[in-house]
Amino acid sequence: MAANTDANTEANATQVSRPSNSPARTMQSGVWPDLPAALSEQAVLPEHADYWRLRSSYMRVGTPGVVLRPRHEDEVALAIGYAGTVRGELGTAVPFSVRSGGHGISGSSTNTDGIVLDLSHLRDIELLDVQAGTFRVGAGATWGDVAAVLTPHDLALSTGNFGDTGVGGLATAGGVGYLARSQGLTIDHVQRVKLATADGRVRWVDAHHEPDLFWAVRGGATQVGIALEFEITAPRLHSSSGDAAIIHQHIQYQVSDLPAFTEAWGDWIRAAPREAESFLMIQPAGNGRAVVEARNVWANDDTDAAIPTLQAAESLGRVLGNQAQICSYPAIIPTPRQQHTGQQRIQMRDVLVDRADAELGAALAASLTHSATLLTELRALGGAVSDVDALATAWAGRHQEVLAATWVHPRDIAAIDASFAPIQALGTGMYGAYSSDTRPSAAQLTWPGETGRKLRAVTEQADPDLLFDQGLHLRATPTQ
Numbered sequence: 001m002a003a004n005t006d007a008n009t010e011a012n013a014t015q016v017s018r019p020s021n022s023p024a025r026t027m028q029s030g031v032w033p034d035l036p037a038a039l040s041e042q043a044v045l046p047e048h049a050d051y052w053r054l055r056s057s058y059m060r061v062g063t064p065g066v067v068l069r070p071r072h073e074d075e076v077a078l079a080i081g082y083a084g085t086v087r088g089e090l091g092t093a094v095p096f097s098v099r100s101g102g103h104g105i106s107g108s109s110t111n112t113d114g115i116v117l118d119l120s121h122l123r124d125i126e127l128l129d130v131q132a133g134t135f136r137v138g139a140g141a142t143w144g145d146v147a148a149v150l151t152p153h154d155l156a157l158s159t160g161n162f163g164d165t166g167v168g169g170l171a172t173a174g175g176v177g178y179l180a181r182s183q184g185l186t187i188d189h190v191q192r193v194k195l196a197t198a199d200g201r202v203r204w205v206d207a208h209h210e211p212d213l214f215w216a217v218r219g220g221a222t223q224v225g226i227a228l229e230f231e232i233t234a235p236r237l238h239s240s241s242g243d244a245a246i247i248h249q250h251i252q253y254q255v256s257d258l259p260a261f262t263e264a265w266g267d268w269i270r271a272a273p274r275e276a277e278s279f280l281m282i283q284p285a286g287n288g289r290a291v292v293e294a295r296n297v298w299a300n301d302d303t304d305a306a307i308p309t310l311q312a313a314e315s316l317g318r319v320l321g322n323q324a325q326i327c328s329y330p331a332i333i334p335t336p337r338q339q340h341t342g343q344q345r346i347q348m349r350d351v352l353v354d355r356a357d358a359e360l361g362a363a364l365a366a367s368l369t370h371s372a373t374l375l376t377e378l379r380a381l382g383g384a385v386s387d388v389d390a391l392a393t394a395w396a397g398r399h400q401e402v403l404a405a406t407w408v409h410p411r412d413i414a415a416i417d418a419s420f421a422p423i424q425a426l427g428t429g430m431y432g433a434y435s436s437d438t439r440p441s442a443a444q445l446t447w448p449g450e451t452g453r454k455l456r457a458v459t460e461q462a463d464p465d466l467l468f469d470q471g472l473h474l475r476a477t478p479t480q
C-alpha cells in the first residue's frame with residue numbers, strides 16, 4: 001500500500017484537545033489507580049514531550065490517556081494487570097489497545113482516553129540457526145528490519161508489501177506477501193510464540209505446549225493475548241548471488257474490458273509455477289477504462305525459468321509500461337520508517353474470492369464506478385497458501401484464489417458499503433487485518449464455521465473478560 005505522508009507532524013501534535021473529564025486528566029487528578037512504579041518510568045502521558053510521537057497509528061489519530069512502553073515481559077505482565085485494575089474500577093468501556101508496528105488498518109492500536117500498550121521496545125532480532133533459517137524476533141520490530149537481517153543469508157520470508165508493518169500485528173493475523181504462492185502465509189512459518197494472556201502469564205506456546213493457544217494466535221490476531229516474541233523459520237531462496245535475490249516485474253496496462261482482463265489474469269496466474277506471485281492495483285481512468293499496475297514477483301533469480309511466465313504476463317492487456325529487474329527482496333518492500341500521525345485517511349474493505357474470473361472483473365468494474373472508490377486490489381493466493389489445511393491455523397481461507405480489496409474515501413458507512421458491495425457479494429472469506437470493517441459480520445466472514453467455534457472456545461478461556469476486545473473480535477458476534 002502506498003504511503004500518504006502527512007509531513008506536518010508538529011502541527012498535528014498541537015491538535016490534542018480533550019474533554020475535562022477525560023481519563024488522562026482523571027489519571028493526573030487521582031481518579032485512575034496509580035501506575036505501578038516499574039511502569040511509571042516508561043509511561044507517556046499527554047503532557048509528555050514524546051506524546052505526539054506515540055499517540056497515533058498510521059491510520060488513526062489517537063488521544064489515549066496513557067501510552068505504556070514495556071521494556072521486557074515482566075513490564076508487559078504489569079501493564080496487563082494495570083489495565084485490568086483500571087477497567088475493574090472505572091468500567092470496561094476504558095479502551096485497551098495493543099500496538100506493535102502501528103500499521104493496523106482498523107486503527108485499533110490507538111484509542112480515545114484509554115491505555116495503549118506500545119511494544120516498540122521489544123524489537124530484537126536474533127538468527128538462531130542460519131542453516132535452518134530459524135530466527136527469533138520481538139513483536140515491536142518491523143518486517144523491513146527482518147528482511148534486512150535475513151537477506152545476506154539468502155533467506156526471505158513472505159510478509160507484507162510494506163516494510164514498516166509491525167511483526168506483532170501481521171504475524172498474529174496472517175501475512176499475505178509477495179512470496180505467498182511459493183511460501184504460504186507468514187503464520188505458516190511461525191514455530192513458537194511467546195504469549196502473554198489476560199491473566200498476566202507469559203510463556204512460549206507451540207505445537208506441543210498449549211497447542212490450542214498456538215493454533216489461535218496464528219490467525220486469531222489479538223483475541224488470544226499479546227504475542228511478545230516469535231520463532232520463525234524463513235525459507236532459503238536459492239538465488240545465484242546468495243543475497244535473497246528475486247525477479248520483480250512491474251507492468252502498467254490500460255484496460256477497457258476489466259472482466260476479460262481479470263479472467264485472463266486469473267488463467268495466467270493459476271497456470272503459473274508457484275514461484276510467480278502477482279499483485280494488481282486497479283484505478284479508474286475515465287470512459288469505463290482502468291489503469292492496472294501489476295507487481296509480479298518471481299521468488300528467485302532463475303531468469304530461464306521465469307521468462308515464459310513473465311513474458312506471458314505481457315500479453316494480458318495493452319501494455320503502457322513494462323520493467324523487470326533482479327533485485328534483493330528488501331528492495332520491493334519499502335521501509336521509510338515514517339512517523340505515525342494518522343496520515344492514511346482511507347477506509348479499506350476486503351474479501352477472499354474463490355475464483356479470479358470475469359464475474360470478479362465485472363464486480364471490480366462496478367465498484368470502480370462508485371464515487372467513493374479510490375482503487376481496488378487483487379492479490380493472488382493459492383499455491384502454498386492452499387497446501388495448509390483450513391483448520392490447521394485460525395486463518396480459515398485456504399481454498400480461495402484471490403484477495404480482493406478496495407480503498408475507499410472515508411465517507412459515511414453507507415457510501416463505503418455501497419462502493420464495496422459488488423465485490424463483497426463474491427466473498428467467501430475475509431482477511432480481517434486488511435480491512436477497516438470491525439462489525440460482527442466481518443468477524444463471521446474472517447472466522448467462519450469450525451474455525452470460529454474453536455477460536456471462540458479458546459478465547460473464552462484465555463480472555464474471559466474481553467480485555468483484548470479492540471477492533472475486529474469474534475466474541476462480539478452471536479454463536480454460529
Ligand SMILES: Cc1cc2nc3c(=O)[nH]c(=O)nc-3n(C[C@H](O)[C@H](O)[C@H](O)COP(=O)(O)OP(=O)(O)OC[C@H]3O[C@@H](n4cnc5c(N)ncnc54)[C@H](O)[C@@H]3O)c2cc1C
Pocket residue numbers: 001002057058097098099100101102103104105106107108109110119139159160161162164165166167168169170172173174175176177221222223225226227228433434470471
Ligand atoms: C501500509 C500497509 C500495508 C499493508 N500491507 C500488508 C500486506 O502486504 N500483507 C498483509 O498481510 N497485511 C498488510 N497490511 C495489514 C497489516 O498486516 C495488518 O494491519 C497488521 O495487523 C499490522 O500490524 P502492526 O503490528 O503494524 O499493527 P498495529 O497497528 O500495531 O496492530 C494492529 C492490531 O493488531 C493486533 N496486535 C498488534 N500487535 C500485537 C501483538 N504483539 N500481539 C497480538 N496482537 C497484536 C492488535 O489488535 C492491534 O490493534 C498492511 C497495512 C498497511 C497499513
